[in-house]
Amino acid sequence: xxxxxxxxxxxxxxxxxxxxxxxxxxxxxxxxxxxxxxxxxxxxxxxxxxxxxxxxxxxxxxxxxxxxxxxxxxxxxxxxxxxxxxxxxxxxxxxxxxxxxxxxxxxxxxxxxxxxxxxxxxxxxxxxxxxxxxxxxxxxxxxxxxxxxxxxxxxxxxxxxxxxxxxxxxxxxxxxxxxxxxxxxxxxxxxxxxxxxxxxxxxxxxxxxxxxxxxxxxxxxxxxxxxxxxxxxxxxxxxxxxxxxxxxxxxxxxxxxxxxxxxxxxxxxxxxxxxxxxxxxxxxxxxxxxxxxxxxxxxxxxxxxxxxxxxxxxxxxxxxxxxxxxxxxxxxxxxxxxxxxxxxxxxxxxxxxxxxxxxxxxxxxxxxxxxxxxxxxxxxxxxxxxxxxxxxxxxxxxxxxxxxxxxxxxxxxxxxxxxxxxxxxxxxx
Numbered sequence: 001x002x003x004x005x006x007x008x009x010x011x012x013x014x015x016x017x018x019x020x021x022x023x024x025x026x027x028x029x030x031x032x033x034x035x036x037x038x039x040x041x042x043x044x045x046x047x048x049x050x051x052x053x054x055x056x057x058x059x060x061x062x063x064x065x066x067x068x069x070x071x072x073x074x075x076x077x078x079x080x081x082x083x084x085x086x087x088x089x090x091x092x093x094x095x096x097x098x099x100x101x102x103x104x105x106x107x108x109x110x111x112x113x114x115x116x117x118x119x120x121x122x123x124x125x126x127x128x129x130x131x132x133x134x135x136x137x138x139x140x141x142x143x144x145x146x147x148x149x150x151x152x153x154x155x156x157x158x159x160x161x162x163x164x165x166x167x168x169x170x171x172x173x174x175x176x177x178x179x180x181x182x183x184x185x186x187x188x189x190x191x192x193x194x195x196x197x198x199x200x201x202x203x204x205x206x207x208x209x210x211x212x213x214x215x216x217x218x219x220x221x222x223x224x225x226x227x228x229x230x231x232x233x234x235x236x237x238x239x240x241x242x243x244x245x246x247x248x249x250x251x252x253x254x255x256x257x258x259x260x261x262x263x264x265x266x267x268x269x270x271x272x273x274x275x276x277x278x279x280x281x282x283x284x285x286x287x288x289x290x291x292x293x294x295x296x297x298x299x300x301x302x303x304x305x306x307x308x309x310x311x312x313x314x315x316x317x318x319x320x321x322x323x324x325x326x327x328x329x330x331x332x333x334x335x336x337x338x339x340x341x342x343x344x345x346x347x348x349x350x351x352x353x354x355x356x357x358x359x360x361x362x363x364x365x366x367x368x369x370x371x372x373x374x375x376x377x378x379x380x381x382x383x384x385x386x387x388x389x390x391x392x393x394x395x396x397x398x399x400x401x402x403x404x405x406x407x408x409x410x411x412x413x414x415x416x417x418x419x420x421x422x423x424x425x426x427x428x429x
Contacts, residue, residue, distance in 0.1 A: 068083040068084055068085045069083070069084055069085075069114055069115070069116060069117050069119055069323075069326070070082075070083055070084075070117045070118055070119070070323075070326070071083075071084045071092060071114060071119045071120075071121060072118060072119070072120045072121070073092075073093075073096075073098070073120075073121045073123070074120070074121070074122050074123065074266070075098060075121075075122075075123035075125075076123070076125065080096075082096065084114060086114060087113060087114065088110065088111055088112060088113055088114060089106065089108060089109065089110050089111070089112045089114065089121055090110030090111060092114065092121070093106070093110070093121075093123075098123070100123070101125070101126060101141070102126060102140075102141045103126030103140065103141035103142040103143055103144070103153055104123065104124065104125055104126050104143055105123070105124040105126070105143040105144060106121065106122070106123055106124075106273075107121070107122045107124075107264075107267060107271075107273035107316060108121070108267065108271040108272060108273045108318070109273055109274075112271055112273075115270075115330075115399075116268060116270070116323040116324060116326050116327055116330075116398075117322075117323045117325070117326025117327075118268060118320065118322040118323030118326065119268050119271075119323055120266060120267050120268045120271075120318070120320060120323075122266055122267065124143035125143060126141035126142050126143040127141065127142070127143065127179045127180070128140075128141055128179045129141070129142050129150050129154075129179055129180050129181070129182060130169070130179075130180075130181045130182070131150065131151055131154040131156055131181075131182045131184070132181060132182065132183045132184065133151075133156055133184045133186075134184075134186065138154045138156065140153055140154040141153075142154075144275070144276075145275050145276075145314075146275060146276040146314060147164040147165055147166040147182045148164050148276055148311070149275065149276050149277070150166065150180075150182045151164055151182055151184060152277070154182075156184070158184060159186075159187060159202055160202075160279065160281065160308055160309040160310065160311050161187035161201075161202035161203060161204065161308075161309050162184055162185060162186050162187050162202075163184075163185040163187075163204065164182060164183070164184050164185075165182070165183050165185075166180055166181070166182045166183075167180065167181055167183070168180055168181070169181050185204075187202035187203055187204050188202065188203055188204070188205070188233050188234065188235055188237075189201075189202050189235050189236060190202070190203060190211065190233055190235075190236065190237045190238075190239060191236060191237070191238050191239065192211070192215075192239045192241070192305065193238065193239065193240045193241070193242075194217070194241050194250070194284075194286055194303060194305060195241060195242065195243055195246075195248040195250075195286055195302065195303075196242075196248060197248070197250040197284065197286060199284055199305055199307050200307065201305070201306075201307045201308070202308075203233065205233060206232060206233060207229065207230055207231060207232055207233060208225065208227060208228065208229045208230070208231045208233065208237075208239055209229035209230065210233075211233060211239060212225070212229065212241075215303075215305045215306065216303075216304070217241065217303050217305065218303065219241070220243060222243060222244065222245075223241060223242065223243050224240075224241070224242045224243075225239070225240070225241055226239070226240040226242075227239070243302075246288050246289075247288070247289045247296075248286055248287065248288055248289070248302060249286070249287045249289055249299075250284050250285065250286045250287070251284070251285050251287070252282060252283070252284050252307075253282070253283055253284075253285065254280050254281070254282055255280055255281035255282060255283055255306070255308075255310045256280055256310070257278040257279060257280045257310055257311070257312075257313050258278065258310055258311075258312040258313065259278065259312070259313050259315060260312050260313070260314045260315070261315050261316075261317050261365055262275070262314065262315070262316045262317065263316075263317055263319045263362075263365070264316045264317065264318055264319065265318075265319050265320055266318075266320065267316065267317075267318025267319070267320060268318045268320050268322075268323045269318050269319055269320055269321050269323070269324055269353075269363065269398075270318065270324075270396070270398070271317075271318040272315055272316060272317045272318065273315070273316050274313065274314070274315055274316075275314045275315065275316055276311075276312065276313060276314035277311075277313060278310070278311045278312055278313025278314075279310065279311045279313075280310055281306060281308045281309050281310030281311075282306070282307050282308040283304055283305065283306045283307060284304070284305050284307055285301060285303070285304045286301075286302045286303045286304075286305075287299045287300065287301055287302060288300045288301075288302045317365055319362065319363060321350075321351045321352065321363060324351050324353070324398045325338075325342065325351065327398050327399045327402055328341060328342075328402060330399045330402075331399050331402030331403045331405075331406060332403065332406060333402060333406050333416070334416075337415075337416035337417070339420075340416040340417050340419065340420035341402075341405070341406075341409070341416055343420055343423070344379070344409075344416075344419060344420060344423050344429060345378050345379060345405070347423070347427075348375070348378065348379055348380045348429075349377065349378050349379070349380055350363070351363075351378065352364075352378070353377055353378050353396060353397070353398040353401055354366045354367075354377075354395075354396065355376070355377070355380075356370070356371050356374060356375070356376050356384075357371075357374035357375035357376065357380060357382070358374065366395065366396050370383075370384045370385065370395050371383070371384070372385070377394070377395075377401045378398060378401045378402060378405060379401065379404070379405035379408065381401075381404065381405075381408075386404070387400065387401055387404040389404065389407075390403040390404035390407070391403070409429075412429075413429070
């Protein structure tokens with residue numbers, strides 16, 4: 001018996017094509033409803049990144065890397081702000097192809113480390129200066145601010161007793177110079193023999209009497225001076241001061257280098273530069289010995305003569321505090337806590353790491369010691385020596401102080417936010 005075979009009815013061609021279109025459409029519409037918007041957003045985000053990158057490259061600006069510091073460089077009548085990973089001022093200037101010419105001055109020094117945001121570098125360009133030393137005239141290029149430093153840059157030896165002055169050139173044709181003129185007035189080298197002790201020194205005194213008065217030598221009635229007090233001083237003049245019948249002894253001592261500090265708000269706090277190199281002086285003190293059985297039993301000061309004057313060292317000290325706030329990241333303070341820490345520190349010390357309790361006004365230069373009582377530093381640690389637990393440089397280093405501050409805030413209050421709430425409520429912490 002023949003079996004019946006069931007046949008599938010044949011569909012028209014148009015219907016099959018319609019079914020295929022529905023299947024294809026169902027595959028698209030089978031995606032999750034959020035896929036298409038997310039896909040669109042991703043495309044737009046990519047396009048935005050490409051456009052932003054194009055703008056940055058075309059403008060010449062660079063993004064600020066997380067481990068870089070923002071540096072502000074003032075040079076050639078312009079100001080340049082750059083992010084930098086360079087370790088020192090010299091490395092950064094080399095990296096930026098900023099050339100230094102003969103006599104140009106950089107503050108702080110090329111070896112100064114870059115350790116904070118808003119780090120400031122000032123470049124002063126040299127100008128032609130004429131150095132007049134008697135009949136000798138030398139032209140040099142210098143951006144120095146003191147006449148002694150200009151002379152040193154001209155490789156001219158200047159003694160402490162020489163007087164050096166600077167003035168603008170008034171007669172260009174006569175002097176043959178432009179800009180400024182540095183004039184050296186040389187001191188006279190003389191030899192003073194004081195009670196048997198020979199002393200070589202230089203002086204601006206004109207006569208023997210002037211020399212005796214300049215050196216504050218007090219003469220006894222029995223003292224003798226050779227040559228006569230009215231004798232003019234010439235190079236290598238020999239001057240003798242003698243006293244008979246007594247035993248004298250002379251002792252030479254150093255005079256410390258005087259330091260003059262100038263505050264500069266255009267430099268970052270914690271940075272400095274030397275504008276004039278200083279040097280120590282020397283003095284000789286002559287004593288009269290009292291003898292008993294040829295044994296010295298007493299000593300009296302007869303005279304003190306300065307054989308070499310000290311030269312003051314002039315230092316510029318940065319006072320700009322704007323970059324110190326960037327030290328919060330270096331101290332490990334979370335970005336979410338910056339506002340709380342900034343509020344507390346601003347009210348405690350005004351962001352001054354060397355301010356002691358009771359000091360008002362600007363940020364004082366570190367004096368070399370910290371009071372043993374009362375608050376001190378950014379967070380007014382009481383006493384300041386508590387911050388030694390954060391590092392040996394706690395007295396001056398703002399990063400070390402901030403590490404201690406953060407430990408104090410979290411250790412005592414649990415968080416910077418809680419410390420902030422306490423300060424607002426009680427005006428202390």
